[in-house]
Amino acid sequence: MSLKKLEVTYRPFDRVTRVPPGTTLFSAAHWIGLPIDSTCGGRGTCGKCKVQVLDGGLEVSSADRKELREAEIGSGWRLSCQSRVYQDTVCLVPELQRVPRAATMGVNRLVLLDPNVRKVYVELAEPSLEDQRGDVERLQDALTAEGFDMKAGLAALATLPGTLRGCGFKVTAVLGGDQLIAVEPGDTRDACYGVAFDVGTTTVVGTLMNLRTGMAEAVRSTLNGQAPFGADVISRISHAMAGSAALVELQAAVRQSMNGILGELYTEAGVAREQVYEAVVVGNATMLHLLLGIDPTPISMVPFTPAFHGPLDLEARDAGLEIHRNGRVQTLPLIGAYVGADIVSGLIATGLGREDRLRLFVDVGTNGEIVLGSSRRILATAAPAGPAFEGSQIACGMRATEGAIEGVTLSDRVELQVIGGDVRPRGICGSGLVDTVAQLRLCGLLDASGRMRSKDEAPEHPLSDRLITVDGVRAFLLAEDVYLSQRDVRELQFGKGSIASGIKVLMDELGVTPGEIEEVLLGGSFGSYLNPESARVIGLVPPVDVDRILSVGNTAGEGAKMTLLSFRERQVAFELPDQVEYVELSARADFNESFLAVLQFPELGDL
């Protein structure tokens, strides 16, 4: 496919955008925040998104033939959701009867409210001897007339006769895609909810979203109940290898965490379980496998293959989630065994694949997931970073909880930022570790090789009293009983070196230099707390201007919310793995070479 961008002009707004060939007129409008109406979610069945093409030839799709009159087609009208642009195009968007809601989410991403779950209120003709259609067919015909397809499973079907006859055949059909989830008496369109889950190895976050308004009703998080079985994915997989009982145990643990969150969300928001029709779940490959009870062993062994890459559209009962009993659960796809649905979700939140700008997205944890690219080409990889960023294997390391030093400034004195505010520092978490090392570099107490100076070597330094030895190893005293040791610096060097090396491999593969990177996005629960300047000083990220380094928060959770609210964002997520080139580092000699090269810290003059 040609990479040349095409120009699309929307009248009467005179809004112009440039898009890759093959983009639909609907999507292109959507991306620039221009609302085009649709009730079918871009499936080409509702006929509401029609536009008149004034310039630029467009093929007539079969959906056009079905939804539009011959004369309309003749005068250039097309369903914008089916019309793909292969040349510069000018089209007229007719005055809209209803402007869809939209919200800004993720990293300045505009999301049109167009959820996969839709409620349709219908008043059915009552049966008569002249009209003996079955209840299912009666409902189906009414929904078809409104532009919706419908498939009914047994569960939704079983109660249909009673429901229809109990309310005079005036009902609200709840559809998840074309699957009938429920038929509710009367008009219940006001109550329509879904939940977005980010299942992290450490933390599970659930957000209850109002699918009518697009607003979050409540957010809850909890430790992943699998924590007792190991802190990272490899130890979880090791436990799972103990046999099917262990796999069931891990599955039950995370289900319990998620259902615990659901219970709290329902209470806080005053929403009934039966009003929550869908969950979008993201997480790394191992978390998704364990949640679904699928043996993750092959993820941990060469050649690192998950059981599935694709998105899964499941019944809530199969996934074990306590939403509506006929509800749906959607997982986002994986890019690779170590670049999971959480990263796909992050790409949705950042819109990385949609813009011309070259951007680098890094999710820092025990694995560093790295994505580099733009709408032209996207590369992704995962670099093993070890536990340092999570505060493990560090002498005074701890998780980012109360008492953890999360920020450090060194000048002629030591300024500490401690979680919980005015509490006694108990240890150092990942961001505090990065800050300390960066600050030691900046104030001259750590050289580029990572060697810490001793009190003897820097007697004049205002902080020389802080230079101590612990069990014969050099260390820097941050607070009473809390210090950073030379060995801790080495741990961090290993972790940042691995990630930096992964970044370098992708940059080389793409043939770009640091100066061409317009933005560095630090995501994930750790990245969000990382000081951009410190990340740059230790060489975790390439040497770009510090104002180009952004903490972008929990992008995995944001993307999950966006794909819950927008069917089109979900489609984009489904297609992402095909667009992203996965680079397997363990197969590459250049990874190990550059790893050794970047173990050192950057020279300060190079920054």
Next chain:
Amino acid sequence: MSLKKLEVTYRPFDRVTRVPPGTTLFSAAHWIGLPIDSTCGGRGTCGKCKVQVLDGGLEVSSADRKELREAEIGSGWRLSCQSRVYQDTVCLVPELQRVPRAATMGVNRLVLLDPNVRKVYVELAEPSLEDQRGDVERLQDALTAEGFDMKAGLAALATLPGTLRGCGFKVTAVLGGDQLIAVEPGDTRDACYGVAFDVGTTTVVGTLMNLRTGMAEAVRSTLNGQAPFGADVISRISHAMAGSAALVELQAAVRQSMNGILGELYTEAGVAREQVYEAVVVGNATMLHLLLGIDPTPISMVPFTPAFHGPLDLEARDAGLEIHRNGRVQTLPLIGAYVGADIVSGLIATGLGREDRLRLFVDVGTNGEIVLGSSRRILATAAPAGPAFEGSQIACGMRATEGAIEGVTLSDRVELQVIGGDVRPRGICGSGLVDTVAQLRLCGLLDASGRMRSKDEAPEHPLSDRLITVDGVRAFLLAEDVYLSQRDVRELQFGKGSIASGIKVLMDELGVTPGEIEEVLLGGSFGSYLNPESARVIGLVPPVDVDRILSVGNTAGEGAKMTLLSFRERQVAFELPDQVEYVELSARADFNESFLAVLQFPELGDL
């Protein structure tokens, strides 16, 4: 659509057939027993059924574009399963690499073995660092290469990693349609079974079919466990109205009957439950509703609407059937609330809608289901017949079990045919009742109005001693303690009158006379035992030559087996309700008028 038949010629066989417009070249060949190869079951994905169109323009389908080369399309090659005939056509069928198996089933119907369940043996490339596809995608790609689509549910997915790695990635995929049912280690294509169920109100019959050979491995039948809740559908529905517990009770009863049959079938055939991947279930509307736990109440009340008409493709676990745990259950569609999937199945078994000949199909029971038509037009209706044909409400009536008189010949003596052979007659079953009445008519002891002669009125008759009175009512003594009363004759008159009246309404609607009916097919468990001559004498069926009246056996069960063995027969069954015009008798004045007219027996001279 034009009703004009089109001529299709198949070279090099020079076989010619005439089919309705819109028929595919594949189906038309199939119907005349000309085998065209296909592995995808006519879905247009395997590319094996291609033929060269020599004369008669055919549109190029999207499947053609996908499966055939440009040059092939240019020289007239088309996928025969996608090519619909809209003009006389001549095509060349290439020499076939494999001739599909076929069997004669039903009423002289040739069925090509092409089951919905297919086993595909694949040897997958093992994963490597250069090929990190997920297990699902790896399997999917291999199946796509063989011409099969595949969707994997969670259950089949969960064990995939272990299965693949346990057998060197050489596996057999079991597909039900495009749904992945199982992945089995090694080549298991030899073992592939399905079960056909005919769920009657009285009797449940299950046949275990070998889907590889098309042979029945075992047959078992049992009384429907719902019998204690009432003999007919109306009493079953009345019980269901008692509330959801009663509905669950009825559901459990029939499930138990079916699972009991399954257990016996497995034992008899030496087949494991996990080798049985699909069940096709037919039955009347009420039986299907109750099996699936769906409230059947509206079926019993004006305007008689079932919850669903369409075919249901279910998971075995939802239907509660103990076949493979991920197996599929397929129900055939309904034509109306009282013309159910058993009749659709009967139409498959008789091929009634496919032939030019005008035929009448009658399934006699407490309801008489009647279908009249040919490939030109098909009408169907149901007439309430009362319990007489089932042996109820008859003084000495009984079910067709041991000791029941099932056949009667009257001359100067009484010859009885008793079920069980040389046993003492205990009562009369339906066919015995019809025979007795017919024989009494023929030997002059019953007049056309249905009035039985008394001993006084026929003193010279060789059987005059048999003319007795019981409690002041006239009766004919068949055996010790077994007699037919005048009141029994009236019951039968009501039942046969209702069915005959339904037949008359359909004949009038179609504008045909008895002479134009080429065959009368008596189906269902009762019809099969009915003496055709007797049926004609009492006027149950129109006065056609007796050799045109055929007992066709358990057509419901035959059709279920056929749709289990042939995906194309199943497709035909799915489409039947759209082709059959349902005539609702309760809305028609002419039904009641003709009912009164046909209560009488035909004059013997008119036969």
